[in-house]
Structure formats: C-alpha cells, structure tokens
Amino acid sequence: MTNSRRHGSVSLREVAQYAGVSSQTVSRVANGSDLVRPETAERVRRAMRELGYRPNYAARALKHGRFNNIGVILFNTTQTGNMRILSGISATAARHGYAVTLLTLDGGNDGDDGHGSANLAPTAGEPAFTPARALARMRTLPIDGVIIALERRPADLTPFLPTERLPIVLITEGPLPGCITVDADQLDCSEQAVGLLLDEGHRTVYHIAGPESSCSSQEREQAWRAALERRGAAAPPVLRGDWSADSGYDAGLELARDPNCTAVYASNDQMAYGCMLAMRASGRRVPEDVSVIGVDDSLTAVVPRLDLDTMRLPFDAIGERAFTMVMRACEGEEPPTGVRNVLPVELVKRGSVAAGPSGRA
Structure with missing residues (x-):
C-alpha cells in the first residue's frame, strides 16, 4: 500500500475502508482492545501508519471521559533514582495505553537520588517554581491524573489532596493525611x-x-x-x-x-x-x-x-506502583489515603562490611 493522502486529518472511517474492516474494529485497535485478532490488528495499525492517522484525543476524552494521559512532576531528571522511577512510570503507562506528560522543576543537585519535558525553572528575578505551582500548570493540561515525586515536604499539603476530577499520587514515604503515597521503605x-x-x-x-x-x-x-x-x-x-x-x-x-x-x-x-x-x-x-x-x-x-x-x-517498582494507583483512581477506584504504602528494600553485599572491634554479635 502507498500513502496517497498528503493533507488534512484522516478519519477513523477512512482507516476502516483502507484496511477492509469495520469502523468498530479500528476503534478497538486505537483504544488498545484485546478483542481484535492479532493479524487484523496489525493490518489496521499498518493502515494507520500509511495514512498518517492520528487519534482525536479531544473526541476520545468527550466520549470516554478520559485523555489516557498522566502528568508527572519531578524535581529533575539528572538523578538516577528519578530517571528509573520515570522509566517505571513510562513503561507501565505504555502497557496500559496511556501517555505521559512530564514537567520538571530543575532542582539541580539538590534532588534525591534516593528519585517530552517542559522545564519549569524560573527566569532571573522570578520566585522559585514549587510543586504546587507545577500542579497548577498540570491542571490546565489534558491529563487524567498526576504523579508527583515529592522530594521536599511542602508547608501546605492542601494542593496535593486528590479530587474526583484529578487524582494525585505522591512519591514520598508518608503517611500524609488525605494523600495517596507510595515509596521505598x-x-x-x-x-x-x-x-x-x-x-x-x-x-x-x-x-x-x-x-x-x-x-x-x-x-x-x-x-x-x-x-x-x-x-x-x-x-x-x-x-x-x-x-x-x-x-x-x-x-x-x-x-x-x-x-x-x-x-x-x-x-x-x-x-x-x-x-x-x-x-x-x-x-x-x-x-x-x-x-x-x-x-x-x-x-x-x-x-x-x-x-x-x-x-x-526498588525505583522501577515505585514508578510502576505509582502509575497503577493513579490509573485505578482515574478509572473510578478509590485507593486508600493517609496510609503508609511502601515497597521493600534489599540488602546487597559486595564486601565493604566486616566485623568490628567487638566481633560479630
């Protein structure tokens, strides 16, 4: 097949005609449904690529009430922990058919190594960009929920309380009253x-x-x-x-x-x-x-x-758990708030610890 369409948006019906299937089948493939046979799904995806089809996320949101997009707020992406947490979030989001919108606060070397990008660092003379201000920016974007790696404890937790319209998961140990949290132990x-x-x-x-x-x-x-x-x-x-x-x-x-x-x-x-x-x-x-x-x-x-x-x-597992919790909240479940939700850590021995002056206890 060759792509003869050069300009304008491609409709779902045009993809269906091009692939020789029903519009309902194309809709199922576009929404990641498992109800389509693999060979048919691949034919539909090939038609989408060749026609240049792009899903209408605004229409999808009107129909299903969701954008299938999760916002993530990190202090920076230079620390190993943050990068691995983000990797866990992104991989889990992809498996569930979600996209990720990332905002970074550019916290520099003060971030915790413990954890498309829009850099929110203020220009000279502006006040520091806080997680609360970043969350306010997120609320203006087409997202269903937000994950925040809360590396610094804010004075006021009110902005981070989840709502029916915008579930929020905080990556911090907690417990924090009214908040959904997850972290390593x-x-x-x-x-x-x-x-x-x-x-x-x-x-x-x-x-x-x-x-x-x-x-x-x-x-x-x-x-x-x-x-x-x-x-x-x-x-x-x-x-x-x-x-x-x-x-x-x-x-x-x-x-x-x-x-x-x-x-x-x-x-x-x-x-x-x-x-x-x-x-x-x-x-x-x-x-x-x-x-x-x-x-x-x-x-x-x-x-x-x-x-x-x-x-x-368990950085990757923290990212996976945080995404799963916010996704479930977006889909109508009510994750527990104000509880300590932690993942286990693991001792790795390589030879830098030995018996002290008193010998093994």
Whole structure:
C-alpha cells in the first residue's frame, strides 16, 4: 500500500475502508482492545501508519471521559533514582495505553537520588517554581491524573489532596493525611543497614546524610537515629553531603581522623563510594578498619569491580506502583489515603562490611 493522502486529518472511517474492516474494529485497535485478532490488528495499525492517522484525543476524552494521559512532576531528571522511577512510570503507562506528560522543576543537585519535558525553572528575578505551582500548570493540561515525586515536604499539603476530577499520587514515604503515597521503605532501609553493622560488632554507626531539604534524607536520618537508640548505641554527630561523591569524600576525610569511627552508613551510594575512597586515601582500610554501606545501588553500571555494600531501592517498582494507583483512581477506584504504602528494600553485599572491634554479635 502507498500513502496517497498528503493533507488534512484522516478519519477513523477512512482507516476502516483502507484496511477492509469495520469502523468498530479500528476503534478497538486505537483504544488498545484485546478483542481484535492479532493479524487484523496489525493490518489496521499498518493502515494507520500509511495514512498518517492520528487519534482525536479531544473526541476520545468527550466520549470516554478520559485523555489516557498522566502528568508527572519531578524535581529533575539528572538523578538516577528519578530517571528509573520515570522509566517505571513510562513503561507501565505504555502497557496500559496511556501517555505521559512530564514537567520538571530543575532542582539541580539538590534532588534525591534516593528519585517530552517542559522545564519549569524560573527566569532571573522570578520566585522559585514549587510543586504546587507545577500542579497548577498540570491542571490546565489534558491529563487524567498526576504523579508527583515529592522530594521536599511542602508547608501546605492542601494542593496535593486528590479530587474526583484529578487524582494525585505522591512519591514520598508518608503517611500524609488525605494523600495517596507510595515509596521505598526508608525506615526499614536504615534499620537493616544499622542492624547489619551493629550485628558485625561495631559499637555505633556514623552517618553521612543528604541535603536537609530532602524528604528521603530526613527519613533515613531519623530512622538511623531510632535504630541506634533501640539497640542502645549512641548516635555520633551527623555529617551532611549533597548526594555527590565529592561530598562523601570530604566527609570521609573527616571521619578518617576519628579513631572511634569503624562503621559508616551513607544516605546514597555516591557519598558512600566517595567516603570509601577518602578512607583508603587516608590509610584506613575498607572493610578491615572501617565498614561502609550506602543506599540505592546506582553505581553498578558506572564503577567497575564495585565492592560497596548497599541497600537497593526498588525505583522501577515505585514508578510502576505509582502509575497503577493513579490509573485505578482515574478509572473510578478509590485507593486508600493517609496510609503508609511502601515497597521493600534489599540488602546487597559486595564486601565493604566486616566485623568490628567487638566481633560479630
């Protein structure tokens, strides 16, 4: 077949005539129905491509009450966690016949590595673009629901409450009153990391935290402190980084001068790896003298022969779960609000943790 149509929109009826099928069959294929035989569906899709058919989403929305489009708001797309969460959202959306509209806040290096694009960074002199303002922009677009990676806890949660007209899912640990949330289990992440080090005989665990503005950093730090308290171990002063390996290296240089430091839990793998390099550069062996563990498992494709223990976060699964929850809300279900909806983390051992001064407990 050749495409003889050059100008103007192509109707569903014209595709049906071109493919030799009914208009109802073309409609089913366009809407991703499984009721059409595979060979017929492929013939229809080929006709669509050759005629240049484009679905009329406005008409579809009027008929079905939905655009089959989900909005996603991220602080940035430069962090590994955010990219993998977005990948999980996009892949799941595609499987269900949905599109994704992405707005980024351009949060720079202050985003959590823990998580078509329109950059919403303000120009000089404008106030910072907040998630609430981004959500207001989303409300003007042809979308059915919104997923927001809420990396910083806002003072007012009211704009993020889901409504019948616009379901909203927040990627943050929660629970938050009235909100639908999903995230990795940050509390168990710190509990496992601290427990591993204390069980190996370390008297306490030093912590390299992420930025104070990050929700994930706050949650991991609070859970680290609580885990030490439950085990009767004193919490040393916190060192704070910015998620980068350089900040972890600087923290590692400081910790290397402390003879009491035999175990370090860093809030992400980049800082943990920087800390390891600093320890070794300072003459302290890892893991013989100092054990180090990180969070996220983001360096496996970057660092050869990686020997860093880590708590693996299920970024792709978070994206998949967030999309599934917002899709179900769009289709009339009522996901529970104000509850803690978290996915399990996984300890990955590669050799950077060993027995401490007291030996294995």
